[in-house]
Amino acid sequence: MELGVPLILFIKTEPNVLVPVHPVYVVADDESTQTFVIALDEEFRDIADPTSLTEDQRRYAVRTARQRLHQPVFRGRVIRAYATRCSICSLAHGRLLEAAHIYPDSHPEGRAVVSNGLSLCSIHHAAYDANLLGITPDHVVQLDDDLLAEVDGPMLRHGLQEMHGRALTLPARRQDRPDREALAFRYEAFRR
Ligand SMILES: [Zn+2]
Structure with a gap:
């Protein structure tokens, strides 16, 4: 001191x-x-x-x-909780992973608890927050229609479009899994 x-x-x-x-x-x-x-x-x-x-x-x-x-x-x-992997693409590099809020930080329910979080790589986190990528309450990844129709290089094709329809990889412990209501809330925003 x-x-x-x-x-x-x-x-x-x-x-x-x-x-x-x-x-x-x-x-x-x-x-x-x-x-x-x-x-x-x-x-x-x-x-x-x-x-x-x-x-x-x-x-x-x-x-x-x-x-x-x-x-x-x-x-x-x-x-x-997600064994140091992106829950969408399984990328396993800790330094490229981020903890995404499901209910956003600003929302009254946006608490910093594991069940309000998703382990995502930087690109999937950004796509999720920009509503270019949605996750259904049943853990299925969906891409924005326009993004899905676009033609571009390997990041778009392999990094994003091929994730459409994939199921999230969930934490082993049940209490760590994403809250269904939180997912539904965010999925609604994606749909809009
Ligand atoms: Zn990813």
């Missing part, structure tokens, strides 16, 4: 699974309770008393925590 050294915070999401968050800084400590306060953002290093924030600072802190803590934990849990 005195040297202002950036640290890596490891969050234990499951036994033997640690999600790193960095850089973080220790900004206050309380010797009597042996606890300390971690800032997730450089901005909080200059605050005189980090243990009593103004309303604005508190709002910013909550938003930062969401981005810096909750999102990486969500990503880690979702990708792990």
Whole structure:
């Protein structure tokens, strides 16, 4: 804390699974309770008393925590539930995988829980969020009609069009599988 050294915070999401968050800084400590306060953002290093924030600072802190803590934990849990594969194309490169929200983040039901997530590679995540690709509540992948009719190179043909009609690969654990109502909600948006 005195040297202002950036640290890596490891969050234990499951036994033997640690999600790193960095850089973080220790900004206050309380010797009597042996606890300390971690800032997730450089901005909080200059605050005189980090243990009593103004309303604005508190709002910013909550938003930062969401981005810096909750999102990486969500990503880690979702990708792990799907055995580090894209649920549409089975691509197995962790660094190319993302955790997609089914109910979007902004929706009241858009909680960062595994059953509201899908492990998708970057291209399928983007296509899903752009409603160029839909997933039925019964886990079947559907492509936008126009996209399906287009003629172009191998990414369109193999990466997207050949996914039409494929069934999602689901997590082994039942409680990790995508919520049916959430899928139905998003599928409706795709249909519209
Ligand atoms: Zn994919």
